Amino acid sequence: MKENIKILFEHYLAGKTDPEQEKILMEYLADPANADSEFHGAMEKAWAKQTRETDYSRTAAQGLAQIWDKVEERQPKSRSLFPLLKYAAAIVVIVSASLGWYAYQKTQQPVQTAIxxxxxxxxxxxxxxxxxxxxxxxxxxxxxxxxxxxxxxxxxxxxxxxxxxxxxxxxxxxxxxxxxxxxxxxxxxxxxxxxxxxxxxxxxxxxxxxxxxxxxxxxxxxxxxxxxxxxxxxxxxxxxxxxxxxxxxxxxxxxxxxIKNSFAFKDISLPNMLKSLERYYNIHFEVKVHKLNQCRYNATFTNKNIGEVMEEIRVMSGKKMKYKIDTANKTITVWGEGCQ
CATH class of the missing domain: 2.60.120.1440 (Jelly Rolls)
Incomplete structure (x- = not known):
């Protein structure tokens, strides 16, 4: 069993495990009965090899960033709590062995068992x-x-x-x-x-x-x-x-x-401004004329709906830019001769 777990551990770090294998590994590590296994002893040895001159603050920051990467790689498309919370300690321990985070944890007392x-x-x-x-x-x-x-x-x-x-x-x-x-x-x-x-x-x-x-x-x-x-x-x-x-x-x-629905743009290109407006208003833009990409604007929109915003942009362009709003498909088509 231990040999199988060690193999799973190596595959996990290499990103070669499937969800079922990860579940088996997490369940094993989350079981208190396995706290003194050779597996955890190997992590102690890995920590002991860390240089004493390590900058733990920096290592901690970098290690944590990489832990996030590992967690997110295995995180389902969920907008809320990571679903394997009961395995959180095991996940942190696994990733720690390869990142040096385990070393940082050893310098903090009491050692946290789960993050x-x-x-x-x-x-x-x-x-x-x-x-x-x-x-x-x-x-x-x-x-x-x-x-x-x-x-x-x-x-x-x-x-x-x-x-x-x-x-x-x-x-x-x-x-x-x-x-x-x-x-x-x-x-x-x-x-x-x-x-x-x-x-x-x-x-x-x-x-x-x-x-x-x-x-x-x-x-x-x-x-x-x-x-x-x-x-x-x-x-x-x-x-x-x-x-x-x-x-x-x-x-x-x-x-x-x-935060108060006021958006300020300074010397911004039209494509970048439209990209921000897409996020703010949950709308999609289709720009039909490439030369519009060279237009730049200074503008502030406060408590405006998207129709009012587009009309202000049209006026700022010298009325050379045209647009059409498709409310049903949440799409705005933009075209025109250029900008003022």
């Missing part, structure tokens, strides 16, 4: 307000996903993951830095309010600060490179492909304006 991960995914046209275990508040934007542990440990990093857009009001705790992981970008605070825009397909990442101070870093090949310290009214825009960034000033009132 359950929760997640929330919003659909297009949807936004929600969430309260995290530390009482921090998150406003999650449309078409976004937030993943966080079911509880935070006092004195340890508060790590969460974001794909999409969210505005954070972080509970101050000097002993427990709050870190948001968004792809290769990392945003760290102690207690402040700020907005992150990090849709993987958009090619850009941005952080805008409303209150407090935020440290933004890039994670490249496991090494963190600090990009900037942001204070109220500052915004960092990072281009993922070019790997460069700019820091500019932002109106404090615009940092989280989308």
């Amino acid at each position: 359950a991960f929760l997640s929330k995914t919003t659909q297009k046209g949807e936004k929600v307000k969430l309260i995290l275990p530390d009482s921090s508040i998150v406003y999650l934007g449309a078409g976004s996903k937030l993943t966080w542990p079911s509880h935070f440990v006092k004195g340890s990093l508060r790590n969460i993951r974001l794909e999409g857009e969210a505005f954070f009001e972080v509970k101050h705790d000097a002993s427990s830095p709050f870190i948001v992981h968004s792809g290769q970008m990392q945003t760290q605070v102690l207690g402040t309010s700020f907005n992150i825009y990090a849709y993987p397909k958009d090619g850009t990442f941005s952080v805008a600060v409303r209150t407090g101070k935020v440290k933004v870093s890039e994670n490249s090949a496991g090494k963190l490179k600090q990009l900037s310290l942001l204070t109220p009214g500052m915004k960092l825009l990072y281009h993922l492909k070019a790997r460069d960034y700019t820091v500019s000033n932002e109106r404090i009132t615009e940092v989280n304006a989308w």
